[in-house]
Amino acid sequence: MDHLTKLEEMLDRANMDIKNGKYEEASNTLEEIINIDPNFGKAYNHLGYLHEVKFKEYDKxxxxYKLCLEKTPMYPSVYYNYAVLLSTIGKWEELKELxxxxxNVPGIAKATIYNEYGIMYExxxxxxxxxxxxxKAGLNxxxxxxxxxxxxxxERCKSKKDLF
Structure with a gap:
């Protein structure tokens, strides 16, 4: 088994642990991946997700997420996850930039990204x-x-406009 295949299998195991609520196990596996290969960007994304969503450690x-973007800028998942975090903490300029x-990322779901723009502006x-x-989200x-x-x-936005 080659190096990359082993890391992908470990990542799959961490994903299963996250789905099954075994956050500490997932976190340990992801840390292990990063120790083996500090340039394996996907592990940073998944670890970022855990810290954001499960541990509520937004700064971490x-x-x-920034490390994932640096190591693996063409990994679509990090854009979705990081966008939600930036929206949650109200960092609008960084969010728009992201x-x-x-x-421009191949494989990105444009409808999802346009929805995030909509949420940001709303x-x-x-x-x-x-x-x-x-x-745009609906059309894509x-x-x-x-x-x-x-x-x-x-419809929700139109209702809000009626309040003005």
């Missing part, structure tokens, strides 16, 4: 811009659920 999560950058009260991006998907979510987001 952000640091790990979303702009993500649109949270900042820029409802017309939010609606514009939710429409073949998934009925994503389309329904986009429609719901547009």
């Amino acid at each position: 999560g952000e640091t790990l 979303l702009d950058q993500s649109l 949270q900042q009260g820029e409802l017309d811009k939010a609606i514009e991006y939710y429409k 998907t073949l998934d009925k659920n994503v389309l329904e979510r986009a429609k719901g987001s547009i």
Whole structure:
């Protein structure tokens, strides 16, 4: 078994541990991957996710996502995860920069990225811009659920506009 295959198998094991709620085990496996190969960017993403979502350590999560971007800039998952973190902590300038950058990543789900733009603008009260991006999200998907979510987001923004 080659080096990369072993690391990918360890990453799969960590993913299963995360799904099964075994966060400490997952964290230990991810740390082990990084010790074996400090340039294996995907491990930083998954570790960042754990720190952000499961441990609520946003600074640590952000640091790990940045390391993933540095080591593996073409890994789509880090853009989704890091975008959610930046949105959660309200770092709008960094978020816009990340979303702009993500649109050039092969394999990125543009509908998901446009939805994140919509959320960003909605949270900042820029409802017309939010609606514009939710429409883009809807137009860039073949998934009925994503389309329904986009429609719901547009309706929510229109309702908010009625409050003004």
